[in-house]
Amino acid sequence: MKDRVVITGLGIVSPLGVGVDHNWNRIKSKKSGISKLGDEYDKIPSQIAGLVPRGTNAGEFNIDDFMSKSEQRRNGKFISYAVAAAAEANKMAKLGDIEDRTRIGVCVASGIGGLPEICETCNAFEKQKEEFGSRKISPFFIPSVLTNLAPGYVAIKFECKGPNYGASSACASASNAIADAAMLIKSGHADIMIAGGAEASICPLGVAGFAALRALSTNYNNNPEVASRPFDNDHDGFVIAEGAGILVLESLESAISRNAIIYGELASYGMTCDASHITTPSGEQSARAMSFAIKEAGLNPSDIGYVNAHATSTPVGDKCEIDAIKSVFGEHVYSDKFAVSSTKSYTGHLLGAAGGVEAIYTLMALRNQTLPPTINVNNPIPEIANINFVPEFQSHTFDYAISNSFGFGGTNTSLLFKKYD
Amino acid sequence: MNQSIKERVIKILKNFSKKEDVAFDDGTELKDLGLDSLDTVEMVMEVESEFSIQISDDAAAEFKTIGEIVNFITNAK
Numbered sequence: 302m303k304d305r306v307v308i309t310g311l312g313i314v315s316p317l318g319v320g321v322d323h324n325w326n327r328i329k330s331k332k333s334g335i336s337k338l339g340d341e342y343d344k345i346p347s348q349i350a351g352l353v354p355r356g357t358n359a360g361e362f363n364i365d366d367f368m369s370k371s372e373q374r375r376n377g378k379f380i381s382y383a384v385a386a387a388a389e390a391n392k393m394a395k396l397g398d399i400e401d402r403t404r405i406g407v408c409v410a411s412g413i414g415g416l417p418e419i420c421e422t423c424n425a426f427e428k429q430k431e432e433f434g435s436r437k438i439s440p441f442f443i444p445s446v447l448t449n450l451a452p453g454y455v456a457i458k459f460e461c462k463g464p465n466y467g468a469s470s471a472c473a474s475a476s477n478a479i480a481d482a483a484m485l486i487k488s489g490h491a492d493i494m495i496a497g498g499a500e501a502s503i504c505p506l507g508v509a510g511f512a513a514l515r516a517l518s519t520n521y522n523n524n525p526e527v528a529s530r531p532f533d534n535d536h537d538g539f540v541i542a543e544g545a546g547i548l549v550l551e552s553l554e555s556a557i558s559r560n561a562i563i564y565g566e567l568a569s570y571g572m573t574c575d576a577s578h579i580t581t582p583s584g585e586q587s588a589r590a591m592s593f594a595i596k597e598a599g600l601n602p603s604d605i606g607y608v609n610a611h612a613t614s615t616p617v618g619d620k621c622e623i624d625a626i627k628s629v630f631g632e633h634v635y636s637d638k639f640a641v642s643s644t645k646s647y648t649g650h651l652l653g654a655a656g657g658v659e660a661i662y663t664l665m666a667l668r669n670q671t672l673p674p675t676i677n678v679n680n681p682i683p684e685i686a687n688i689n690f691v692p693e694f695q696s697h698t699f700d701y702a703i704s705n706s707f708g709f710g711g712t713n714t715s716l717l718f719k720k721y722d
Numbered sequence: 723m724n725q726s727i728k729e730r731v732i733k734i735l736k737n738f739s740k741k742e743d744v745a746f747d748d749g750t751e752l753k754d755l756g757l758d759s760l761d762t763v764e765m766v767m768e769v770e771s772e773f774s775i776q777i778s779d780d781a782a783a784e785f786k787t788i789g790e791i792v793n794f795i796t797n798a799k
Contacts, residue, residue, distance in 0.1 A: 437771075
């Protein structure tokens with residue numbers, strides 16, 4: 302049973318709010334999480350983002366709930382999101398009751414790390430370096446921006462003494478972390494892994510950088526809620542977002558032995574690389590990532606009932622992914638047993654955290670036998686004609702689902718989840 | 723002992739302290755506040771900026787109590 306890896310905890314911090322149930326209710330109500338950015342973005346072509354809602358109401362992020370003032374000072378924002386999402390997953394999985402902490406590890410990845418903290422420190426340093434050199438730089442600067450301090454700090458908070466890292470693969474980071482975690486469990490390095498991704502790179506330089514790549518939506522600055530519109534003819538780029546999505550992965554043996562509630566099973570995964578262009582996807586290898594996972598799980602394409610698409614709302618990417626899906630699933634894509642949707646239509650693109658958040662939405666879909674819609678699709682792109690892109694929240698009978706995550710560098714990761722009964 | 727300097731130093735230290743129920747006074751030892759080596763570096767930076775003085779790493783390493791910090795500042799000004 303070490304060969305089978307199940308999910309026993311989930312935790313989310315996203316533009317839809319904090320908490321898995323809160324997120325799922327927002328999805329049911331078809332309400333976008335995208336909002337307008339402040340004045341400091343006025344000269345940047347994209348002025349909208351999926352920001353984590355802050356405050357003290359239910360579903361809002363309040364850092365004081367997760368970290369003391371002293372901890373807040375020494376951690377980057379992406380680390381605080383990782384800790385908050387891990388806290389929910391940790392509680393759901395009741396990991397605190399486990400005595401042997403050496404069998405619990407952490408794979409939490411980030412695509413970029415502490416970009417806002419780098420910018421702030423850099424700006425301050427430029428102003429005073431002639432006079433003070435390094436004397437005014439916080440000793441916490443480096444640890445607050447390192448990508449591996451997300452898993453590092455989660456391990457400190459929840460006392461996890463097993464494997465600890467998060468391999469970075471841009472927008473596929475969280476999905477790779479989840480796959481790595483499963484491999485570590487199967488190979489016996491751990492029984493339980495806290496795994497997923499965290500990202501917080503919304504700052505003027507971060508947004509300007511993606512804008513320079515012509516990757517961001519620019520046509521909806523005054524109408525942010527409709528800006529993220531994967532599979533719609535008027536999609537014009539992705540909307541940058543932040544947050545964290547974290548799962549507790551566990552060997553079936555361990556989960557059963559401690560009577561843990563099982564939310565689903567990670568049946569397999571496929572990982573490939575386009576090896577062609579740093580930002581433009583080729584499609585062929587994203588198809589192979591899905592096919593690999595299906596074959597590895599001993600399934601046929603027709604067994605897959607739902608794909609949570611990577612689809613970020615860029616014209617090139619959305620089309621390329623639908624073509625890849627068609628090449629994998631053939632005529633099955635047109636049957637009523639198949640559906641594909643992009644929850645990025647709600648959240649925008651959480652970059653390195655996207656795969657974690659979307660894995661959770663996929664698991665919620667499997668567990669509840671319902672499908673999260675793609676919102677904002679008024680005129681579907683021709684490629685998706687006659688395919689169910691889930692215009693409305695609907696029920697659906699299915700046992701297997703795939704969550705896709707593709708990243709700059711041509712990296713493609715597909716996670717294949719199974720309903721657990 | 724300069725009261726206003728002492729009050730300002732205590733205000734900074736209260737932000738860094740990880741212990742509750744600590745009495746902040748001249749004789750309070752920094753180690754009793756639960757500060758680790760990185761906290762101490764940052765606390766010293768705050769003191770430098772609050773009082774517009776420079777504290778060498780060697781001098782900072784000698785600080786054991788709140789009173790010693792206050793005396794250092796008084797002498798430096």
